[in-house]
Amino acid sequence: MSERVTVRVLLVFGDQAEIVADVPPEEREAPVRYPVAEIAEAVGLDRAQLPGARLTAEIGPGDRLSGWRRA
Numbered sequence: 005m006s007e008r009v010t011v012r013v014l015l016v017f018g019d020q021a022e023i024v025a026d027v028p029p030e031e032r033e034a035p036v037r038y039p040v041a042e043i044a045e046a047v048g049l050d051r052a053q054l055p056g057a058r059l060t061a062e063i064g065p066g067d068r069l070s071g072w073r074r075a
Contacts, residue, residue, distance in 0.1 A: 010026040011059050012056070013056065019039060020037040023059075038069065046071075059072055
């Protein structure tokens with residue numbers, strides 16, 4: 005069974021969303037970018053609704069996130 009983590013969308017830049025762990029800012033690592041279309045389709049939100057959204061995702065090989073869901 006894969007691990008599921010809670011994340012937050014910081015912002016949308018072009019066709020990419022910047023994702024960080026949903027922890028206090030002082031504990032966060034650098035944002036990681038994922039395709040907006042992939043996330044928006046998975047969670048049923050418009051790209052304009054993504055910034056600030058709390059989501060969950062599965063950690064896969066290479067620590068890549070997938071299986072996006074609304075938190």
